Amino acid sequence: MARLKTRQRILLLVLGVSTGILVWLSSHWGTAVMALPPPEDTPEEILRTEIILDARSPIDGKFLTAAEYVELQEQLQVNPPPKLNANIRQNIYLIRLRKAILQFLPFLDL
Structure with missing residues (x-):
């Protein structure tokens, strides 16, 4: 019985030490990753002050000049004429209205 208790204590000690080493290694493992950005990287403060002269089209992703981009944005702001009869x-309006009424009055047979 005493032999079993000492064996359990040794196992617990080995398990505790190995867990502690693993926790210590995993906590120091990420320190190499948390480094400063490379020196050739432009800081965000400078990037915010730059004027962007070219952009991408939100439709197909092609490069546009600033004037083309503004023109495209104006065209997209204009609502196209309704294409439905x-x-x-x-009928769609009535179906949506029926659905809303049935949420508040579910006992109606609509």
């Missing part, structure tokens, strides 16, 4: 739009 008026009867279909009316």
